[in-house]
Amino acid sequence: AAAGRRRSLPSPQSLRAILFDVDGTLCDSDPVHYQAFRDMLQEVGFQGGAPITREYFCGHISGKHNRDIGLLLFPDWDEAKRSKFFDDKEAYFRGLAAKDLKALPGLHKLCKWIKEKGLRRAAVSNAPKENVEFMISQVGLEGFFETVILGSDCARAKPFPDPYLKALDHFGITADNAFVFEDSPSGIKAGVAAGMAVVGLTTGNPEAALREAGATFLAKNYDDPAIWAALE
The missing domain is CATH 3.40.50.1000 (HAD superfamily/HAD-like)
Incomplete structure (x- = not known):
């Protein structure tokens, strides 16, 4: 615009x-989501286990719907596996955020x-x-x-x-x-x-x-x- x-x-x-x-x-x-995504993605071996950068998070994840993020990050996973990843990630996020949001x-x-x-x-x-x-x-x-x-x-x-x-x-x-x-x-x-x-x-x-x-x-x-x- x-x-x-x-x-x-x-x-x-x-x-x-x-x-x-x-x-x-x-x-x-956002910093809490970044931490949650970084930790969880490392755990599943995304990018060969290399942690995602802040720039990657801002460019590809921040503000987007989990459905769209899932298709981008895990194109080969089935719906159930993607859904489970995001349920776990959000529960982890809420645990982290409860302390200092x-x-x-x-x-x-x-x-x-x-x-x-x-x-x-x-x-x-x-x-x-x-x-x-x-x-x-x-x-x-x-x-x-x-x-x-x-x-x-x-x-x-x-x-x-x-x-x-x-x-x-x-x-x-x-x-x-x-x-x-x-x-x-x-x-x-x-x-x-x-x-x-x-x-x-x-x-x-x-x-x-x-x-x-x-x-x-x-x-x-x-x-x-x-x-x-x-x-x-």
Whole structure:
């Protein structure tokens, strides 16, 4: 997306909903996923047992749906074997994450603002249901989201727009009434393809890749003045 064509955030008058990705967006979970994938892939002898690099993780795994990651990493495995690998990996991830997963700075302040403004809110994630519920609970946002849309509940997961279109449909609004917080190129592409402005959070992925995917602007976390300037 050329910079000139990036959508700006809806005006305060037309803003009716804010949609959030979960992994890396509500909390800085990417380093934990990287560790879980690195350990588990070494265990199954992926790349001859050489650990995957951070670059490989960002380029091929981060933000993508497990179904798509499985086809990429294990094209020769059957569905049951791939499924078992991801069940084990996610359980390992939750064990690691339970110790130190925290909300991104400013998240609770923003959520309070969203409630005060009476805006609709949804979590839209490619992660498995157990992970999504676990992370929402870890960051203390149980009951905050009115709906949770999973990639696996849609015909196509992110980077396709289907999960975000489903959220807009759920609220009965158009892309001009909402915007998205995302942290991965895959998620940003999905939000942009659904016609929305997307704020890219720089929690784990290279800034150039987030811009390239079409982010309206980038922010470090929810305390970033750029976010508040755009909202107010």
